[in-house]
Amino acid sequence: MEKKRNNRIHQIDEKGRVAIPVNLRRQLRFGETLVLTKGIEKCIFVFTQDEWEKFLERVKDFPLWDEEKRRAIRYISGEAEEVEIDGQGRILIPGHLLSHANLDSSCFFVKMPRWFEIWNPLTYAEIHKPENINFREIPL
């Protein structure tokens, strides 16, 4: 029986709340607001307010009459939600993002350069088997 010392997998309770792992939480300022948005794959992107605003700044002047760009902007930012971290270090994940990421009772936290991600643990494992990854051009 697998010991459950895995600080990246956390439980999502009935109310949709999940505790952010301490090691990620330590990278946040106290009381910081986070922005949750639809990930490009079946996951949730979690930005700090600062990073999110940098992104918005970058797309500020995109021409929204262009259908492709408009839809892409809408995909990324249209369903974004600001959430506060509660007294127990938890966030409340909105229902529409839970269902996008196919999340139910537990989730997996992943660190990325400018944000972190919340995945269904099974979906994540499936996609990120080493034999499924192409490392060409990764400048190690």
Added chain:
Amino acid sequence: MEKKRNNRIHQIDEKGRVAIPVNLRRQLRFGETLVLTKGIEKCIFVFTQDEWEKFLERVKDFPLWDEEKRRAIRYISGEAEEVEIDGQGRILIPGHLLSHANLDSSCFFVKMPRWFEIWNPLTYAEIHKPENINFREIPL
């Protein structure tokens, strides 16, 4: 077990009223008038009065002898309606906009840079599947 905690999907009642989600409503000033207009896709664009006037300002000097531009302006602004937010945070959606966006009993709210949008949830989901979106130029 799918719970229906989805704060972006709201019910449209018999009278055509719908509550604006709090997180969007918080971005509005109290008692603010909104401008609803025909969206470029099958949706309704919702501007604050201010943003709407900025838009009108930008198209003020468009050459209306140009048929393409004349029709585009007419499309966007010709059927616009001002609506007030009622005591319960709801707006009344005019019938011609309901039918343009193919709305019946429920709708989905989407945030865009200078306005927000009201969609039929099914229409929205259909168009915004990740495989239908071109993310190439999104500077994440």
Added chain:
DNA sequence: CTTTTTTTCTCCACTTTTCCCCACCTTTTA
């Protein structure tokens, strides 16, 4: 014009969701 009918507006009541606690168990740290 007045009366009747329809539509719109305003308010009230009920249900669901969110927010803010506290309690408790587990894991890490000293």
Added chain:
DNA sequence: TAAAAGGTGGGGAAAAGTGGAGAAAAAAAG
């Protein structure tokens, strides 16, 4: 091994969302 910190669950008050009744206003009919 004890103390502190992290993670999980739940109760209850407050806020958000929803439906409907009745008043007011507008439109239609006589």
